[in-house]
Amino acid sequence: MPVTEFNPDEIAEPRVVPLPVDPQLRRVQDDFIRKWGEMGAIWGINRTMAEIHALLYITGVPLCTDDVMDRLHISRGNSSMSLRALCDWGIIRRMHRRGERREYFESLSDVWEMFSIIAAERKRREMDPVLETIKNCIKALEPAQIGKLAKDDAVVRTRQRLDGMEEFMSVTNKVFQQFVGNAKSGLNKVVKVLLKAL
Amino acid sequence: MPVTEFNPDEIAEPRVVPLPVDPQLRRVQDDFIRKWGEMGAIWGINRTMAEIHALLYITGVPLCTDDVMDRLHISRGNSSMSLRALCDWGIIRRMHRRGERREYFESLSDVWEMFSIIAAERKRREMDPVLETIKNCIKALEPAQIGKLAKDDAVVRTRQRLDGMEEFMSVTNKVFQQFVGNAKSGLNKVVKVLLKAL
DNA sequence: CTATTGTTTCAGTAGTTACTGAACATCCAA
DNA sequence: TTGGATGTTCAGTAACTACTGAAACAATAG
Numbered sequence: 476m477p478v479t480e481f482n483p484d485e486i487a488e489p490r491v492v493p494l495p496v497d498p499q500l501r502r503v504q505d506d507f508i509r510k511w512g513e514m515g516a517i518w519g520i521n522r523t524m525a526e527i528h529a530l531l532y533i534t535g536v537p538l539c540t541d542d543v544m545d546r547l548h549i550s551r552g553n554s555s556m557s558l559r560a561l562c563d564w565g566i567i568r569r570m571h572r573r574g575e576r577r578e579y580f581e582s583l584s585d586v587w588e589m590f591s592i593i594a595a596e597r598k599r600r601e602m603d604p605v606l607e608t609i610k611n612c613i614k615a616l617e618p619a620q621i622g623k624l625a626k627d628d629a630v631v632r633t634r635q636r637l638d639g640m641e642e643f644m645s646v647t648n649k650v651f652q653q654f655v656g657n658a659k660s661g662l663n664k665v666v667k668v669l670l671k672a673l
Numbered sequence: 674m675p676v677t678e679f680n681p682d683e684i685a686e687p688r689v690v691p692l693p694v695d696p697q698l699r700r701v702q703d704d705f706i707r708k709w710g711e712m713g714a715i716w717g718i719n720r721t722m723a724e725i726h727a728l729l730y731i732t733g734v735p736l737c738t739d740d741v742m743d744r745l746h747i748s749r750g751n752s753s754m755s756l757r758a759l760c761d762w763g764i765i766r767r768m769h770r771r772g773e774r775r776e777y778f779e780s781l782s783d784v785w786e787m788f789s790i791i792a793a794e795r796k797r798r799e800m801d802p803v804l805e806t807i808k809n810c811i812k813a814l815e816p817a818q819i820g821k822l823a824k825d826d827a828v829v830r831t832r833q834r835l836d837g838m839e840e841f842m843s844v845t846n847k848v849f850q851q852f853v854g855n856a857k858s859g860l861n862k863v864v865k866v867l868l869k870a871l
Numbered sequence: 872c873t874a875t876t877g878t879t880t881c882a883g884t885a886g887t888t889a890c891t892g893a894a895c896a897t898c899c900a901a
Numbered sequence: 902t903t904g905g906a907t908g909t910t911c912a913g914t915a916a917c918t919a920c921t922g923a924a925a926c927a928a929t930a931g
Contacts, residue, residue, distance in 0.1 A: 514803050749891090
């Protein structure tokens with residue numbers, strides 16, 4: 476073996492905050508991370524992003540890009556982009572340590588708050604446009620728009636269906652609103668009210 | 674142009690129930706279908722399946738495989754598989770017409786009922802396993818399992834996070850349960866209770 | 872200024888999911 | 902019993918998404 480050969484392991488800096496915790500703890504954390512990632516994937520959130528978030532949440536300690544890379548075995552690029560996306564969502568935060576150049580990231584700790592944030596965003600991005608489309612559809616079928624065709628069987632049926640959907644989405648939206656308006660601890664209360672009332 | 678050339682358009686059978694309704698109505702329906710498909714895609718439901726469901730829902734009339742194929746420009750295979758999947762979900766139903774071999778499909782008409790069905794299924798498939806994993810994680814960190822390590826800082830933090838998540842998911846699950854238990858019209862009531870209580 | 876450390880971006884590609892089209896199965900009417 | 906109409910399945914492929922690795926960029930220290 477030539478002396479010039481390079482072994483990155485030998486010159487790796489010791490970690491400032493050694494992540495490789497006790498193996499038992501680590502196994503538990505990994506379980507959680509994996510499952511959280513799977514769930515995310517099903518709900519249309521990219522698996523890796525969900526896993527990064529799970530990691531930050533479960534450890535409860537700020538980690539840097541390299542920590543995330545090492546622990547989840549993903550590339551620097553992926554880490555960087557996913558961390559940024561999570562920041563954009565607002566469920567993790569950037570953190571600077573005095574006297575350190577490196578950036579750290581930490582998860583919000585309140586699950587209710589995170590849920591509120593996500594729910595609000597998804598409502599805005601995904602429900603609102605649909606509701607708007609439905610309202611437009613209803614308008615387009617008003618007698619003023621289509622004249623005597625308004626009495627056509629097919630039109631009547633379609634209008635009924637649109638009305639049903641509109642009612643559902645409006646009510647759902649209001650519930651959403653309530654959940655989201657009552658941030659943090661309030662949320663918890665909201666749910667308890669509901670459970671008692673039933 | 675050789676006389677042997679074949680033009681499928683010329684021999685196409687006239688439709689038994691001509692789907693091509695009034696163009697104005699059709700435009701409205703298409704809008705709804707497109708938007709519903711987009712939403713489905715975002716929520717992890719395949720776009721085509723969502724579109725087929727939207728079509729059946731919005732027309733409010735039983736359609737056969739060919740109707741679906743023609744209207745959405747998809748292949749027979751795709752139609753067949755997607756329709757089956759929707760039947761499995763339970764939000765559309767097969768329908769036989771006396772004296773006809775061809776099968777028809779129709780959507781449930783009650784949006785609340787459809788929502789209940791979907792919510793129940795997704796809870797069972799996606800939330801329940803996660804909650805179970807979390808419970809297992811909590812167990813694995815009990816002093817009985819890990820001895821004096823239980824007082825380790827990192828372990829304490831992880832346990833706290835797991836507890837937070839467990840509480841959230843348990844409560845969420847109960848709410849889900851309530852929604853789903855009170856099928857159909859009951860659902861509507863549930864929501865009204867919630868809105869009033871706040 | 873240059874070296875060092877850390878971050879962002881992105882072209883190319885691996886991996887995944889959705890879809891088609893054709894072969895096959897089934898049923899019914901003639 | 903045969904042919905046409907309908908329904909199902911699935912291998913192959915198109916379309917899409919996620920990821921890597923490397924280069925460009927930014928900030929700071931010496």
